[in-house]
Amino acid sequence: xxxxxxxxxxxxxxxxxxxxxxxxxxxxxxxxxxxxxxxxxxxxxxxxxxxxxxxxxxxxxxxxxxxxxxxxxxxxxxxxxxxxxxxxxxxxxxxxxxxxxxxxxxxxxxxxxxxxxxxxxxxxxxxxxxxxxxxxxxxxxxxxxxxxxxxxxxxxxxxxxxxxxxxxxxxxxxxxxxxxxxxxxxxxxxxxxxxxxxxxxxxxxxxxxxxxxxxxxxxxxxxxxxxxxxxxxxxxxxxxxxxxxxxxxxxxxxxxxxxxxxxxxxxxxxxxxxxxxxxxxxxxxxxxxxxxxxxxxxxxxxxxxxxxxxxxxxxxxxxxxxxxxxxxxxxxxxxxxxxxxxxxxxxxxxxxxxxxxxxxxxxxxxxxxxxxxxxxxxxxxxxxxxxxxxxxxxxxxxxxxxxxxxxxxxxxxxxxxxxxxxxxxxxxxxxxxxxxxxxxxxxxx
Ligand SMILES: *[C@@H]1O[C@H](CO)[C@@H](O)[C@H](O)[C@H]1NC(C)=O
Numbered sequence: 001x002x003x004x005x006x007x008x009x010x011x012x013x014x015x016x017x018x019x020x021x022x023x024x025x026x027x028x029x030x031x032x033x034x035x036x037x038x039x040x041x042x043x044x045x046x047x048x049x050x051x052x053x054x055x056x057x058x059x060x061x062x063x064x065x066x067x068x069x070x071x072x073x074x075x076x077x078x079x080x081x082x083x084x085x086x087x088x089x090x091x092x093x094x095x096x097x098x099x100x101x102x103x104x105x106x107x108x109x110x111x112x113x114x115x116x117x118x119x120x121x122x123x124x125x126x127x128x129x130x131x132x133x134x135x136x137x138x139x140x141x142x143x144x145x146x147x148x149x150x151x152x153x154x155x156x157x158x159x160x161x162x163x164x165x166x167x168x169x170x171x172x173x174x175x176x177x178x179x180x181x182x183x184x185x186x187x188x189x190x191x192x193x194x195x196x197x198x199x200x201x202x203x204x205x206x207x208x209x210x211x212x213x214x215x216x217x218x219x220x221x222x223x224x225x226x227x228x229x230x231x232x233x234x235x236x237x238x239x240x241x242x243x244x245x246x247x248x249x250x251x252x253x254x255x256x257x258x259x260x261x262x263x264x265x266x267x268x269x270x271x272x273x274x275x276x277x278x279x280x281x282x283x284x285x286x287x288x289x290x291x292x293x294x295x296x297x298x299x300x301x302x303x304x305x306x307x308x309x310x311x312x313x314x315x316x317x318x319x320x321x322x323x324x325x326x327x328x329x330x331x332x333x334x335x336x337x338x339x340x341x342x343x344x345x346x347x348x349x350x351x352x353x354x355x356x357x358x359x360x361x362x363x364x365x366x367x368x369x370x371x372x373x374x375x376x377x378x379x380x381x382x383x384x385x386x387x388x389x390x391x392x393x394x395x396x397x398x399x400x401x402x403x404x405x406x407x408x409x410x411x412x413x414x415x416x417x418x419x420x421x422x423x424x425x426x427x428x429x430x431x432x433x434x435x436x437x438x439x440x441x442x443x444x445x
Contacts, residue, residue, distance in 0.1 A: 062091055062092050064078060067079070069090070069091070069092055069093065071091070076090050076093070077093070078093065078094055079093070079094050079096065080093045080094060080095050080096065080099075080112060082096065082099050082112060082113055082114045083113065083114065084113060084114050085113055086102070086111040086112070086113045087111060087112060087113065088109050088110070088111055089101075089109075089110040089111060089112050089234075094238070095112060095234045095235055096235075097191075097192065097195055097235050098114075098115050098191065098192055099112045099113065099114060099115055099191070100112065100113050100114070100115050100191070101191065101232050101233070101234065102232070103232075103363075107412070107414040107415075109414075110234075115191065115192075156196055156200065157187075157193070157196070158184060158187065158193075158196070158197055158200075158201075159200075161180050161183065161184060162200075162201050162204065164176075164180055165177050165180045165181065165204070166204065168180065169208070169214070169218075174214070174215050174217075174218050177218055178217060178218050178221050181218070181221040181222055181224075181225055182221060184197065184225055185221075185224060185225055185228060188225045188228035188229045189228045189231075191232070191233055194228060194229040194230075194233050194236060195229075195233060195235055195236055195239075197225070197229055198226075198229040198230070198233075198236040198239060198240070199236075199239055202239075202240065202243070202244060205222055205225060205226050205229075206226075206244060206247055206250070208222040209222050209223045209226060209251075209254075209272075210250050210251070210254050212254075212257065216264045216265060216267075216268055217264060219268055220264065220267050220268045220271055223268065223271035223272060223274075223275065224271060226271075226275055227271060227274045227275055227278070230275065230278045230279070231278060234282070237278060237279060237282045238282075240279065241279070241282070241283060247279070248276060248279055248280065248286040248287070249286075251272050251275060251276060252276075252291070252292055252295055254272065255269055255272055255295055255299065256291075256295055261302055261303065266303050266305070269299060269303065269308075270303070270305065270307075270308050273299065273308055273311050273312060273315075274311060276311075276315055277311045277314050277315055280315050280318055280319070281314065281315075281318050284318045284319045284321075284322040285322070287315065287319055289340065290339075290340050290341075290342070292340075293316070293340055293341045293343070296312050296315060296316065297343060297346070299312060300312045300350070309350070309354065310354065310364060313347075313350060313351060313354060313368060314364075314367065316341070316347055316371075317351070317367050317368065317370075317371040319340075319341075320337060320341075320347075320371050320374060320375060321370065321371055321374055323336050323337055324374035324375075324377070324378060330377065330378045333378040334378045334379050334382065337375075337378070344375070344379075344383060345383055345384070348372065348375060348383050348384070348385065349386070351368045351371055351372050351375075352372060352385050352386060352388075352389035353389075354368060355368040355369050355372065355389070355392070356388070356389065356392040366418055369422060372385065372389075373421070373425055373429055376429050376430060377429060380432075381432065385430065390430065393422075393425075393426055393430060394426070396422055397422065397423050397426050400419035400422055400423055401419075401423060403415075403419055404416060404419050404420070404423075
């Protein structure tokens, strides 16, 4: 049974990975076989074998052609070309440093524009000039980093603080180390400063986050600095993906080591999940093993925290949607997902529970609904949604029909498109379940 699934899963997996391979993350190792070899779970070992074989593959759906990124439909520049207006960032596009980035909450799309040019407050004249000239800045950013890395004393705004942190940690002066980390925090949120901190100090940041001999409150502060650096900062995410490809794996292992879930451990695990959400959303192929989903499931059902649960659902959703969008037969998608998430029905239950949460934001609602839609499309009758979900869907159909008909201008095309998709899904995708539940209802009478 397992072998049959594995064989069917293999092509799906190759497709899944090759998109990333094409992006020149050539040193990215999805699942380090050594870390899995220690694990007793046989399924995980099988997955690692698959990961190794698939690294040879070159097929994909977004590929680089010269300076362009291409998919089946069209090509666009590999390097995002910023202007003073907000523009949509297309899939896998590289972003120069120093841009303002936002996620448009109505469309769910990432957008970027030139920064205001006042982010830098140090006395490095060269950088000031660069911010005046966007085109040069794009060229210079990578050079700048290289130069700084090779500089003899490696000085920059925060070098003294990090020297101090290292000293405090070596001497076991943890409250002092914590104080310094807290001071760093506000700068880590800044797009440019965050990039500097991450590219110079990630060795320290990751080793503190993962070191079980260091007090949890210090590790928790440290993971908050990491979260601040990576959030809304694609160049930092890319830097970590390229230079610390095992970081996601190490976080999963670290979570698995947790024996006793005290309050402070809960907080640390929450921060870990925040990091995973950002990194896996950027690259779903990070997460591939049965063990990963089992870890997420355990955290989901152990720690009662709604925000945390939403984030875990985002991670699972990123993976499912990635598989769904592969160009393979639905039955292979189904078997591929079942191979790593045998408990898929549990996740269906949670997605359908949280999608109808009264406080849910529209972008979460769309994400979770789309995941249920994708799962139902690939699994058909093999997964079930419950009657409360179907009732919610009926209400949503009415609300969204009214919204489509309200004649207000200007229209948000993405909103309208989603509304139509939801309305049509009632019969096209969830139709059978509707009929079944009505039938059950009559049977019960
Ligand atoms: C973990 O932290 C302790 C205490 O600061 C230190 O002695 C040890 O070398 C660290 N271990 C690693 C792997 O960094």
